[in-house]
Amino acid sequence: MSARTAPHRATPELRTVTEETREDYLKAVSRGFHDTFNAEDWGPGVEQIESERNFGFTVDGRWVSTTGACTRVMTTPGGSVPVAAVTVVTVAPGYRRRGLLTQMMRHQLTQDVIARGTEPLALLWASESLIYGRFGYGRSTSLLSISGATREMTFLPGVDLGGGSVDEVTKDEALAVAPGVRESFLADRPGALNRTKLEWDSNAHDPENRRRGASERRYLLHFAADGTPDGFAAFRTKWTDDGGEVMINELDAATPQGYARLWRFLLDLDLIRKFRFRSVPTDEPLRQLVADQRAIKTELHDATYARLTDLPRALAARKYTAELDVVLDVADAFLPDLAGRYRVQAGPEGAEVTRTDASADISLTVRDLGAIYLGGTPLTALHRAGLIGEHTPGSVQAVTTAFSWPRAPHCPDDF
Numbered sequence: 001m002s003a004r005t006a007p008h009r010a011t012p013e014l015r016t017v018t019e020e021t022r023e024d025y026l027k028a029v030s031r032g033f034h035d036t037f038n039a040e041d042w043g044p045g046v047e048q049i050e051s052e053r054n055f056g057f058t059v060d061g062r063w064v065s066t067t068g069a070c071t072r073v074m075t076t077p078g079g080s081v082p083v084a085a086v087t088v089v090t091v092a093p094g095y096r097r098r099g100l101l102t103q104m105m106r107h108q109l110t111q112d113v114i115a116r117g118t119e120p121l122a123l124l125w126a127s128e129s130l131i132y133g134r135f136g137y138g139r140s141t142s143l144l145s146i147s148g149a150t151r152e153m154t155f156l157p158g159v160d161l162g163g164g165s166v167d168e169v170t171k172d173e174a175l176a177v178a179p180g181v182r183e184s185f186l187a188d189r190p191g192a193l194n195r196t197k198l199e200w201d202s203n204a205h206d207p208e209n210r211r212r213g214a215s216e217r218r219y220l221l222h223f224a225a226d227g228t229p230d231g232f233a234a235f236r237t238k239w240t241d242d243g244g245e246v247m248i249n250e251l252d253a254a255t256p257q258g259y260a261r262l263w264r265f266l267l268d269l270d271l272i273r274k275f276r277f278r279s280v281p282t283d284e285p286l287r288q289l290v291a292d293q294r295a296i297k298t299e300l301h302d303a304t305y306a307r308l309t310d311l312p313r314a315l316a317a318r319k320y321t322a323e324l325d326v327v328l329d330v331a332d333a334f335l336p337d338l339a340g341r342y343r344v345q346a347g348p349e350g351a352e353v354t355r356t357d358a359s360a361d362i363s364l365t366v367r368d369l370g371a372i373y374l375g376g377t378p379l380t381a382l383h384r385a386g387l388i389g390e391h392t393p394g395s396v397q398a399v400t401t402a403f404s405w406p407r408a409p410h411c412p413d414d415f
Protein backbone atom coordinates (compact mmCIF):
# COMPACT_ATOMS: atom_id res chain seq x y z
CA MET A 1 0.00 0.00 0.00
CA SER A 2 1.35 3.38 -0.93
CA ALA A 3 2.33 6.03 1.61
CA ARG A 4 -0.46 8.21 2.95
CA THR A 5 -0.47 11.88 1.97
CA ALA A 6 -1.94 14.12 4.67
CA PRO A 7 -5.38 15.38 3.54
CA HIS A 8 -4.35 19.05 3.69
CA ARG A 9 -1.48 18.32 1.26
CA ALA A 10 -3.37 15.97 -1.05
CA THR A 11 -4.72 16.71 -4.53
CA PRO A 12 -7.58 14.24 -5.01
CA GLU A 13 -7.90 12.78 -8.52
CA LEU A 14 -11.17 11.86 -10.19
CA ARG A 15 -11.35 8.19 -11.26
CA THR A 16 -13.97 5.90 -12.70
CA VAL A 17 -14.51 2.52 -11.07
CA THR A 18 -13.08 -0.54 -12.80
CA GLU A 19 -13.53 -4.24 -12.11
CA GLU A 20 -10.18 -4.19 -10.30
CA THR A 21 -11.03 -1.24 -8.05
CA ARG A 22 -14.69 -2.11 -7.41
CA GLU A 23 -14.19 -3.93 -4.10
CA ASP A 24 -12.08 -1.12 -2.63
CA TYR A 25 -14.70 1.32 -3.90
CA LEU A 26 -17.47 -0.62 -2.13
CA LYS A 27 -15.38 -0.64 1.04
CA ALA A 28 -15.15 3.16 0.79
CA VAL A 29 -18.93 3.35 0.26
CA SER A 30 -19.59 1.20 3.34
CA ARG A 31 -17.18 3.26 5.44
CA GLY A 32 -18.83 6.45 4.23
CA PHE A 33 -22.08 5.22 5.77
CA HIS A 34 -20.23 4.12 8.94
CA ASP A 35 -20.60 0.48 8.04
CA THR A 36 -18.22 -2.40 7.36
CA PHE A 37 -18.05 -3.87 3.87
CA ASN A 38 -19.21 -7.45 3.61
CA ALA A 39 -19.80 -8.92 0.15
CA GLU A 40 -22.48 -11.23 1.57
CA ASP A 41 -24.46 -8.23 2.89
CA TRP A 42 -24.36 -6.52 -0.51
CA GLY A 43 -25.32 -9.70 -2.37
CA PRO A 44 -26.71 -8.91 -5.86
CA GLY A 45 -26.47 -5.19 -4.93
CA VAL A 46 -22.79 -5.34 -5.98
CA GLU A 47 -23.94 -5.80 -9.59
CA GLN A 48 -26.04 -2.63 -9.34
CA ILE A 49 -22.80 -0.66 -9.20
CA GLU A 50 -22.44 0.02 -12.93
CA SER A 51 -18.68 0.48 -13.30
CA GLU A 52 -18.81 3.15 -16.01
CA ARG A 53 -21.34 5.24 -14.05
CA ASN A 54 -19.50 5.11 -10.71
CA PHE A 55 -16.58 7.32 -9.88
CA GLY A 56 -14.96 9.22 -7.06
CA PHE A 57 -11.84 10.98 -5.94
CA THR A 58 -8.71 9.03 -5.01
CA VAL A 59 -5.60 9.96 -3.06
CA ASP A 60 -2.57 7.66 -3.19
CA GLY A 61 -4.80 5.17 -5.02
CA ARG A 62 -7.34 5.11 -2.17
CA TRP A 63 -10.95 6.16 -2.66
CA VAL A 64 -11.74 9.26 -0.61
CA SER A 65 -15.14 9.89 -2.19
CA THR A 66 -17.71 7.92 -4.17
CA THR A 67 -20.88 8.35 -6.18
CA GLY A 68 -22.66 6.68 -9.04
CA ALA A 69 -25.93 6.34 -10.90
CA CYS A 70 -28.13 3.40 -11.77
CA THR A 71 -29.89 3.35 -15.14
CA ARG A 72 -33.63 3.18 -14.40
CA VAL A 73 -37.02 4.19 -15.76
CA MET A 74 -39.51 6.13 -13.62
CA THR A 75 -43.26 6.27 -14.05
CA THR A 76 -44.50 9.84 -14.57
CA PRO A 77 -48.09 11.10 -14.57
CA GLY A 78 -49.38 9.38 -17.69
CA GLY A 79 -46.00 8.20 -18.99
CA SER A 80 -42.46 7.21 -18.09
CA VAL A 81 -38.97 8.67 -18.28
CA PRO A 82 -35.42 7.29 -18.14
CA VAL A 83 -33.71 8.52 -14.96
CA ALA A 84 -30.23 8.46 -13.48
CA ALA A 85 -30.85 7.03 -10.04
CA VAL A 86 -28.03 8.59 -8.04
CA THR A 87 -26.62 6.55 -5.18
CA VAL A 88 -23.63 5.71 -2.91
CA VAL A 89 -22.65 9.34 -2.33
CA THR A 90 -19.87 9.52 0.26
CA VAL A 91 -16.89 11.67 1.15
CA ALA A 92 -14.34 10.31 3.65
CA PRO A 93 -14.43 12.23 6.95
CA GLY A 94 -10.82 13.45 6.44
CA TYR A 95 -11.91 15.13 3.18
CA ARG A 96 -15.30 16.54 4.12
CA ARG A 97 -16.33 20.16 3.51
CA ARG A 98 -13.69 20.98 0.98
CA GLY A 99 -15.95 20.76 -2.06
CA LEU A 100 -15.53 17.15 -3.19
CA LEU A 101 -19.27 16.47 -3.18
CA THR A 102 -19.87 19.67 -5.14
CA GLN A 103 -17.33 18.63 -7.77
CA MET A 104 -18.78 15.12 -7.97
CA MET A 105 -22.31 16.47 -8.40
CA ARG A 106 -21.21 18.76 -11.23
CA HIS A 107 -19.23 15.99 -12.91
CA GLN A 108 -22.11 13.53 -12.59
CA LEU A 109 -24.78 15.87 -13.91
CA THR A 110 -22.73 17.21 -16.84
CA GLN A 111 -20.34 14.39 -17.83
CA ASP A 112 -22.65 11.47 -17.14
CA VAL A 113 -26.35 12.43 -17.10
CA ILE A 114 -26.34 15.30 -19.64
CA ALA A 115 -23.53 13.81 -21.77
CA ARG A 116 -25.43 10.55 -22.17
CA GLY A 117 -28.41 12.45 -23.56
CA THR A 118 -30.88 9.73 -22.63
CA GLU A 119 -31.96 10.79 -19.14
CA PRO A 120 -33.56 14.23 -18.73
CA LEU A 121 -33.38 14.03 -14.96
CA ALA A 122 -31.56 12.57 -11.99
CA LEU A 123 -33.25 11.18 -8.92
CA LEU A 124 -32.02 10.35 -5.42
CA TRP A 125 -32.91 9.52 -1.84
CA ALA A 126 -31.16 12.04 0.41
CA SER A 127 -29.53 10.81 3.61
CA GLU A 128 -30.02 14.33 4.98
CA SER A 129 -32.53 16.76 3.54
CA LEU A 130 -30.15 19.74 3.63
CA ILE A 131 -27.61 18.35 1.19
CA TYR A 132 -29.01 18.41 -2.35
CA GLY A 133 -31.13 21.54 -2.82
CA ARG A 134 -27.98 23.52 -3.67
CA PHE A 135 -27.41 21.19 -6.64
CA GLY A 136 -30.92 21.81 -8.00
CA TYR A 137 -32.70 18.80 -6.52
CA GLY A 138 -36.27 19.38 -5.34
CA ARG A 139 -38.37 17.07 -3.19
CA SER A 140 -40.48 15.24 -5.75
CA THR A 141 -42.09 12.63 -3.52
CA SER A 142 -42.96 12.42 0.15
CA LEU A 143 -43.86 9.35 2.14
CA LEU A 144 -45.84 8.47 5.20
CA SER A 145 -44.53 6.23 7.92
CA ILE A 146 -47.52 4.56 9.58
CA SER A 147 -47.93 2.39 12.65
CA GLY A 148 -50.56 1.34 15.15
CA ALA A 149 -52.18 -1.40 17.21
CA THR A 150 -53.51 -4.13 14.93
CA ARG A 151 -56.57 -4.73 17.13
CA GLU A 152 -57.69 -1.13 16.71
CA MET A 153 -57.67 -1.43 12.93
CA THR A 154 -61.26 -2.46 12.34
CA PHE A 155 -62.34 -1.55 8.83
CA LEU A 156 -65.41 0.55 8.06
CA PRO A 157 -68.57 -1.53 7.70
CA GLY A 158 -69.12 -2.68 4.15
CA VAL A 159 -65.50 -2.62 2.94
CA ASP A 160 -65.37 -4.87 -0.12
CA LEU A 161 -62.68 -7.54 0.21
CA GLY A 162 -63.75 -9.22 -3.05
CA GLY A 163 -64.08 -12.93 -3.61
CA GLY A 164 -60.38 -13.82 -3.51
CA SER A 165 -57.92 -14.88 -0.82
CA VAL A 166 -54.40 -14.33 0.47
CA ASP A 167 -51.75 -16.94 1.14
CA GLU A 168 -48.18 -16.89 2.40
CA VAL A 169 -45.81 -18.15 -0.30
CA THR A 170 -42.11 -18.89 -0.56
CA LYS A 171 -39.66 -16.28 -1.79
CA ASP A 172 -39.25 -18.19 -5.05
CA GLU A 173 -43.00 -18.34 -5.62
CA ALA A 174 -43.30 -14.62 -4.90
CA LEU A 175 -40.41 -13.68 -7.17
CA ALA A 176 -41.87 -15.76 -9.98
CA VAL A 177 -45.18 -13.88 -9.88
CA ALA A 178 -44.75 -10.44 -8.29
CA PRO A 179 -42.74 -8.82 -11.14
CA GLY A 180 -45.53 -9.52 -13.64
CA VAL A 181 -48.20 -8.36 -11.20
CA ARG A 182 -46.30 -5.16 -10.52
CA GLU A 183 -45.72 -4.57 -14.21
CA SER A 184 -49.49 -4.60 -14.73
CA PHE A 185 -49.98 -1.52 -12.56
CA LEU A 186 -46.60 0.22 -12.71
CA ALA A 187 -47.96 2.78 -15.19
CA ASP A 188 -50.37 3.94 -12.49
CA ARG A 189 -47.67 4.75 -9.92
CA PRO A 190 -45.96 8.11 -10.62
CA GLY A 191 -42.58 8.13 -8.92
CA ALA A 192 -42.09 4.34 -8.97
CA LEU A 193 -39.14 2.80 -10.82
CA ASN A 194 -38.97 -0.17 -13.15
CA ARG A 195 -37.32 -3.25 -11.63
CA THR A 196 -35.16 -5.68 -13.54
CA LYS A 197 -34.52 -9.19 -12.21
CA LEU A 198 -31.38 -7.79 -10.59
CA GLU A 199 -33.44 -5.24 -8.65
CA TRP A 200 -35.94 -7.87 -7.50
CA ASP A 201 -33.10 -10.16 -6.43
CA SER A 202 -31.34 -7.33 -4.66
CA ASN A 203 -34.57 -6.35 -2.87
CA ALA A 204 -35.12 -9.92 -1.79
CA HIS A 205 -31.55 -10.36 -0.57
CA ASP A 206 -31.95 -10.89 3.14
CA PRO A 207 -28.72 -11.60 5.08
CA GLU A 208 -29.43 -12.61 8.67
CA ASN A 209 -27.17 -10.00 10.26
CA ARG A 210 -29.28 -7.21 8.64
CA ARG A 211 -32.57 -8.30 10.17
CA ARG A 212 -32.09 -6.57 13.54
CA GLY A 213 -33.82 -9.31 15.46
CA ALA A 214 -36.73 -9.59 13.04
CA SER A 215 -37.77 -12.67 11.08
CA GLU A 216 -36.66 -13.39 7.56
CA ARG A 217 -38.52 -11.51 4.84
CA ARG A 218 -41.85 -13.27 4.22
CA TYR A 219 -44.14 -13.02 1.20
CA LEU A 220 -47.87 -12.93 0.47
CA LEU A 221 -49.81 -13.21 -2.76
CA HIS A 222 -53.37 -12.10 -3.26
CA PHE A 223 -55.40 -14.37 -5.55
CA ALA A 224 -58.42 -12.86 -7.32
CA ALA A 225 -61.74 -14.71 -7.34
CA ASP A 226 -60.66 -16.68 -10.44
CA GLY A 227 -57.41 -17.75 -8.71
CA THR A 228 -55.12 -15.38 -10.63
CA PRO A 229 -52.46 -13.65 -8.48
CA ASP A 230 -52.97 -9.88 -8.66
CA GLY A 231 -51.35 -8.49 -5.52
CA PHE A 232 -48.35 -9.10 -3.28
CA ALA A 233 -46.79 -8.07 0.00
CA ALA A 234 -43.47 -8.54 1.78
CA PHE A 235 -43.14 -8.32 5.54
CA ARG A 236 -41.23 -9.38 8.64
CA THR A 237 -42.33 -10.11 12.17
CA LYS A 238 -40.54 -9.31 15.39
CA TRP A 239 -41.05 -10.01 19.07
CA THR A 240 -40.97 -6.98 21.34
CA ASP A 241 -41.67 -6.51 25.06
CA ASP A 242 -45.23 -5.53 24.13
CA GLY A 243 -45.90 -8.56 21.91
CA GLY A 244 -45.49 -9.31 18.24
CA GLU A 245 -45.03 -6.66 15.58
CA VAL A 246 -45.49 -6.98 11.83
CA MET A 247 -43.25 -4.75 9.74
CA ILE A 248 -44.46 -4.38 6.18
CA ASN A 249 -41.90 -3.68 3.47
CA GLU A 250 -44.13 -3.66 0.43
CA LEU A 251 -47.81 -4.09 -0.35
CA ASP A 252 -49.59 -3.51 -3.61
CA ALA A 253 -52.41 -4.93 -5.67
CA ALA A 254 -54.15 -4.36 -8.98
CA THR A 255 -57.58 -3.91 -7.37
CA PRO A 256 -58.93 -2.14 -4.27
CA GLN A 257 -60.32 -5.49 -3.08
CA GLY A 258 -56.92 -7.19 -3.28
CA TYR A 259 -55.30 -4.22 -1.58
CA ALA A 260 -57.77 -4.24 1.32
CA ARG A 261 -57.56 -8.02 1.72
CA LEU A 262 -53.74 -7.99 1.88
CA TRP A 263 -53.91 -5.38 4.63
CA ARG A 264 -56.63 -7.33 6.48
CA PHE A 265 -54.49 -10.49 6.32
CA LEU A 266 -51.49 -8.71 7.88
CA LEU A 267 -53.55 -6.90 10.52
CA ASP A 268 -55.29 -10.14 11.53
CA LEU A 269 -52.15 -12.23 12.04
CA ASP A 270 -52.50 -14.15 15.30
CA LEU A 271 -50.19 -13.15 18.17
CA ILE A 272 -49.34 -9.85 16.46
CA ARG A 273 -50.30 -6.67 18.31
CA LYS A 274 -48.62 -3.86 16.33
CA PHE A 275 -47.91 -2.97 12.74
CA ARG A 276 -45.46 -0.61 11.08
CA PHE A 277 -44.94 0.34 7.43
CA ARG A 278 -42.17 2.89 6.97
CA SER A 279 -42.98 3.97 3.44
CA VAL A 280 -46.50 4.34 2.11
CA PRO A 281 -47.86 6.93 -0.34
CA THR A 282 -49.33 10.11 1.10
CA ASP A 283 -52.70 8.97 -0.28
CA GLU A 284 -52.39 5.49 1.29
CA PRO A 285 -55.85 3.84 1.06
CA LEU A 286 -55.54 2.14 4.48
CA ARG A 287 -56.24 5.51 6.05
CA GLN A 288 -59.62 5.51 4.31
CA LEU A 289 -60.40 1.89 5.20
CA VAL A 290 -60.14 2.03 9.00
CA ALA A 291 -63.14 2.99 11.09
CA ASP A 292 -61.13 4.82 13.77
CA GLN A 293 -59.12 7.52 11.96
CA ARG A 294 -56.95 8.05 15.05
CA ALA A 295 -55.85 4.41 15.19
CA ILE A 296 -53.08 5.05 12.65
CA LYS A 297 -50.05 7.05 13.78
CA THR A 298 -48.69 8.94 10.79
CA GLU A 299 -45.40 10.72 10.18
CA LEU A 300 -44.59 12.64 7.01
CA HIS A 301 -41.07 12.40 5.54
CA ASP A 302 -39.30 13.68 2.45
CA ALA A 303 -38.61 10.84 0.00
CA THR A 304 -37.06 11.12 -3.49
CA TYR A 305 -35.57 14.31 -4.91
CA ALA A 306 -35.56 15.10 -8.65
CA ARG A 307 -33.07 17.24 -10.59
CA LEU A 308 -34.15 18.19 -14.11
CA THR A 309 -31.23 18.35 -16.56
CA ASP A 310 -33.18 18.61 -19.83
CA LEU A 311 -36.35 20.59 -19.15
CA PRO A 312 -38.05 20.16 -22.55
CA ARG A 313 -37.61 16.38 -22.53
CA ALA A 314 -38.44 15.93 -18.86
CA LEU A 315 -41.65 17.97 -19.12
CA ALA A 316 -42.62 16.19 -22.36
CA ALA A 317 -42.38 12.83 -20.57
CA ARG A 318 -45.59 13.36 -18.60
CA LYS A 319 -49.20 14.29 -19.24
CA TYR A 320 -51.14 17.18 -17.75
CA THR A 321 -54.58 17.47 -16.21
CA ALA A 322 -55.50 20.68 -18.07
CA GLU A 323 -54.39 22.74 -21.05
CA LEU A 324 -51.54 25.09 -20.17
CA ASP A 325 -49.55 27.76 -22.04
CA VAL A 326 -47.07 29.61 -19.83
CA VAL A 327 -43.56 31.00 -19.92
CA LEU A 328 -41.39 29.94 -17.01
CA ASP A 329 -38.23 31.82 -16.13
CA VAL A 330 -36.09 29.09 -14.59
CA ALA A 331 -33.11 29.97 -12.39
CA ASP A 332 -30.33 27.39 -12.17
CA ALA A 333 -27.37 28.57 -10.11
CA PHE A 334 -25.55 25.22 -10.25
CA LEU A 335 -25.88 24.55 -14.01
CA PRO A 336 -26.35 28.09 -15.42
CA ASP A 337 -26.47 26.86 -19.05
CA LEU A 338 -29.89 25.38 -18.26
CA ALA A 339 -31.30 28.62 -16.88
CA GLY A 340 -33.59 30.79 -18.96
CA ARG A 341 -37.12 31.21 -20.20
CA TYR A 342 -39.10 28.22 -21.41
CA ARG A 343 -42.52 28.23 -23.03
CA VAL A 344 -44.54 25.26 -21.76
CA GLN A 345 -47.53 24.27 -23.90
CA ALA A 346 -49.05 21.30 -22.21
CA GLY A 347 -52.24 19.30 -21.93
CA PRO A 348 -53.70 15.81 -21.56
CA GLU A 349 -51.60 14.56 -24.51
CA GLY A 350 -48.22 15.76 -23.18
CA ALA A 351 -46.14 18.91 -23.56
CA GLU A 352 -44.04 20.86 -25.98
CA VAL A 353 -41.40 22.98 -24.29
CA THR A 354 -39.19 25.46 -26.11
CA ARG A 355 -36.71 28.17 -25.20
CA THR A 356 -38.21 31.64 -25.68
CA ASP A 357 -37.47 35.35 -25.36
CA ALA A 358 -41.06 36.11 -24.41
CA SER A 359 -41.69 37.69 -21.03
CA ALA A 360 -42.17 35.28 -18.16
CA ASP A 361 -45.44 34.48 -16.40
CA ILE A 362 -43.65 32.81 -13.48
CA SER A 363 -40.11 32.88 -12.06
CA LEU A 364 -38.93 29.80 -10.20
CA THR A 365 -35.84 27.66 -9.69
CA VAL A 366 -34.99 24.32 -11.22
CA ARG A 367 -35.36 22.96 -7.69
CA ASP A 368 -39.00 24.13 -7.65
CA LEU A 369 -39.58 22.36 -10.98
CA GLY A 370 -38.20 19.14 -9.49
CA ALA A 371 -40.65 19.52 -6.61
CA ILE A 372 -43.73 20.00 -8.81
CA TYR A 373 -42.68 17.59 -11.58
CA LEU A 374 -44.62 14.52 -10.41
CA GLY A 375 -47.56 16.47 -9.02
CA GLY A 376 -46.48 15.90 -5.41
CA THR A 377 -46.10 19.57 -4.48
CA PRO A 378 -48.63 22.14 -5.73
CA LEU A 379 -46.98 25.25 -7.15
CA THR A 380 -49.46 27.26 -5.06
CA ALA A 381 -47.69 25.95 -1.91
CA LEU A 382 -44.33 27.26 -3.13
CA HIS A 383 -46.00 30.54 -4.12
CA ARG A 384 -47.64 30.92 -0.72
CA ALA A 385 -44.23 30.29 0.83
CA GLY A 386 -42.90 33.26 -1.13
CA LEU A 387 -40.41 31.16 -3.07
CA ILE A 388 -41.54 31.94 -6.60
CA GLY A 389 -42.64 35.00 -8.52
CA GLU A 390 -45.98 35.25 -10.33
CA HIS A 391 -45.89 37.95 -13.02
CA THR A 392 -49.20 37.08 -14.70
CA PRO A 393 -52.10 36.74 -12.25
CA GLY A 394 -53.66 33.27 -12.42
CA SER A 395 -50.61 31.57 -13.93
CA VAL A 396 -49.61 29.84 -10.67
CA GLN A 397 -53.13 28.46 -10.34
CA ALA A 398 -53.04 27.27 -13.97
CA VAL A 399 -49.70 25.46 -13.50
CA THR A 400 -50.90 23.93 -10.24
CA THR A 401 -54.01 22.53 -11.90
CA ALA A 402 -52.21 21.24 -14.99
CA PHE A 403 -49.40 19.54 -12.99
CA SER A 404 -51.77 17.94 -10.46
CA TRP A 405 -52.49 14.23 -10.82
CA PRO A 406 -55.13 11.94 -9.30
CA ARG A 407 -52.54 9.75 -7.56
CA ALA A 408 -49.91 11.04 -5.16
CA PRO A 409 -46.42 10.18 -6.44
CA HIS A 410 -44.58 7.54 -4.46
CA CYS A 411 -41.28 5.69 -4.78
CA PRO A 412 -41.37 2.19 -3.29
CA ASP A 413 -37.89 1.46 -4.63
CA ASP A 414 -34.53 1.53 -2.88
CA PHE A 415 -31.47 2.56 -4.81
Ligand SMILES: CC(=O)SCCNC(=O)CCNC(=O)[C@H](O)C(C)(C)COP(=O)(O)OP(=O)(O)OC[C@H]1O[C@@H](n2cnc3c(N)ncnc32)[C@H](O)[C@@H]1OP(=O)(O)O
Nearest residue numbers: 087088089090091096097098099100101102124126127130
Ligand atom coordinates in the same frame (compact mmCIF):
# COMPACT_ATOMS: atom_id res chain seq x y z
C1 LIG B 1 -27.96 9.80 -2.73
C2 LIG B 1 -27.11 9.44 -1.54
O1 LIG B 1 -26.27 8.57 -1.65
S1 LIG B 1 -27.38 10.24 -0.08
C3 LIG B 1 -25.97 9.88 0.92
C4 LIG B 1 -25.12 11.07 1.24
N1 LIG B 1 -23.95 10.60 2.02
C5 LIG B 1 -23.91 10.61 3.37
O2 LIG B 1 -24.80 11.09 4.07
C6 LIG B 1 -22.68 9.96 3.99
C7 LIG B 1 -22.03 10.86 5.06
N2 LIG B 1 -21.72 12.21 4.57
C8 LIG B 1 -20.77 12.45 3.64
O3 LIG B 1 -20.14 11.53 3.10
C9 LIG B 1 -20.46 13.89 3.28
O4 LIG B 1 -20.63 14.69 4.44
C10 LIG B 1 -21.34 14.48 2.16
C11 LIG B 1 -21.21 13.60 0.91
C12 LIG B 1 -22.81 14.53 2.56
C13 LIG B 1 -20.90 15.91 1.86
O5 LIG B 1 -19.63 15.91 1.24
P1 LIG B 1 -18.65 17.19 1.28
O6 LIG B 1 -17.55 16.90 0.32
O7 LIG B 1 -18.32 17.50 2.67
O8 LIG B 1 -19.58 18.32 0.67
P2 LIG B 1 -19.05 19.71 0.07
O9 LIG B 1 -17.77 20.11 0.72
O10 LIG B 1 -19.04 19.66 -1.42
O11 LIG B 1 -20.24 20.65 0.58
C14 LIG B 1 -20.89 21.58 -0.26
C15 LIG B 1 -21.84 22.38 0.58
O12 LIG B 1 -22.84 21.51 1.14
C16 LIG B 1 -22.87 21.64 2.55
N3 LIG B 1 -23.10 20.31 3.11
C17 LIG B 1 -22.47 19.18 2.79
N4 LIG B 1 -22.96 18.16 3.50
C18 LIG B 1 -23.93 18.66 4.28
C19 LIG B 1 -24.79 18.09 5.24
N5 LIG B 1 -24.73 16.78 5.53
N6 LIG B 1 -25.66 18.90 5.86
C20 LIG B 1 -25.72 20.22 5.57
N7 LIG B 1 -24.92 20.81 4.65
C21 LIG B 1 -24.04 20.03 4.02
C22 LIG B 1 -21.50 22.16 2.91
O13 LIG B 1 -21.51 22.82 4.14
C23 LIG B 1 -21.19 23.08 1.77
O14 LIG B 1 -21.91 24.29 1.96
P3 LIG B 1 -21.36 25.69 1.43
O15 LIG B 1 -21.28 25.56 -0.06
O16 LIG B 1 -22.39 26.67 1.89
O17 LIG B 1 -20.02 25.86 2.05
